[in-house]
Amino acid sequence: MSFATWLAFFAASWAISFSPGPGAISAMASGLKHGFRRGYWTTCGLEIGLLIQFLVVAVGLGALLAASEVAFGVVKWLGVGYLVYLGWRQFRTDAAPVPVAAAKGGHFHVRELIVRGCLVNITNPKGTVFLLAVVPQFLDPGRPLALQYVTIAATLVFTDLVAMGFYTSLASRLLKLLRSPRHIRWLNRGFGALFILAGTALATLSHHVDDPS
Numbered sequence: 001m002s003f004a005t006w007l008a009f010f011a012a013s014w015a016i017s018f019s020p021g022p023g024a025i026s027a028m029a030s031g032l033k034h035g036f037r038r039g040y041w042t043t044c045g046l047e048i049g050l051l052i053q054f055l056v057v058a059v060g061l062g063a064l065l066a067a068s069e070v071a072f073g074v075v076k077w078l079g080v081g082y083l084v085y086l087g088w089r090q091f092r093t094d095a096a097p098v099p100v101a102a103a104k105g106g107h108f109h110v111r112e113l114i115v116r117g118c119l120v121n122i123t124n125p126k127g128t129v130f131l132l133a134v135v136p137q138f139l140d141p142g143r144p145l146a147l148q149y150v151t152i153a154a155t156l157v158f159t160d161l162v163a164m165g166f167y168t169s170l171a172s173r174l175l176k177l178l179r180s181p182r183h184i185r186w187l188n189r190g191f192g193a194l195f196i197l198a199g200t201a202l203a204t205l206s207h208h209v210d211d212p213s
Contacts, residue, residue, distance in 0.1 A: 001138065001151060001152075006151060009152060010155055013160075016130075016156070016159070017163035021124075023046045023164060024164065026046065026117055026120045027039070027043055027164040027167040027168045027171070028168065028171040030117075030171075031167065031169065031170065031171030034172075036165075036172040038113075040165060040168050041110050041117075042114070042116060042164075043165060043168060044113075045114035045115060045121075046118070046121050048117070048118045048121075049121025050160060051153060052121070052122050053121060053128045054135075054156065056128055057135060058135075058149050058153075072129075076203070077203075087192040087193065087196035088196075089192075135152060138152060
């Protein structure tokens, strides 16, 4: 991969990473509930999921999702169910104001946030099929593929870490401004509705995916 090709992919990665979707909703929901420092663990999970998606594409399994209606449908409906479940959970989230500053008290488990973020990405076949369509456009068959895959994956993870950090920070700033349980309750319901809408959008997704947003 030449520097010019990488630069083009780097530019495209920002658009891909900032494209609103289940990952952004999940990052914002965590930022709202836990603040930035704690909520960012969800982003770590999202990146693990992104790397798993990328690995699936790199070893050719992504072709199965692109070619098989059954495989695509199974992953899609798992994703729909999980997003709706997250929406239901968000609706039921405690409306009490959450202390942003520190790591004392409250319901907080790093592993739970990481697993949640990871599942959001790996149960979204749209991302896998989109990567399958986009990644080959930036590969140079005349050069070692392994190094190119590592470069592309590292670039995507970097831009996604920044993008999801932005969404987490945005929500955590809202948390700093709000202390009314009623306001937080409605924000939780809003994010719950966004998860359910994302699940609904995924349910209507056809087998052919051409756009990440």
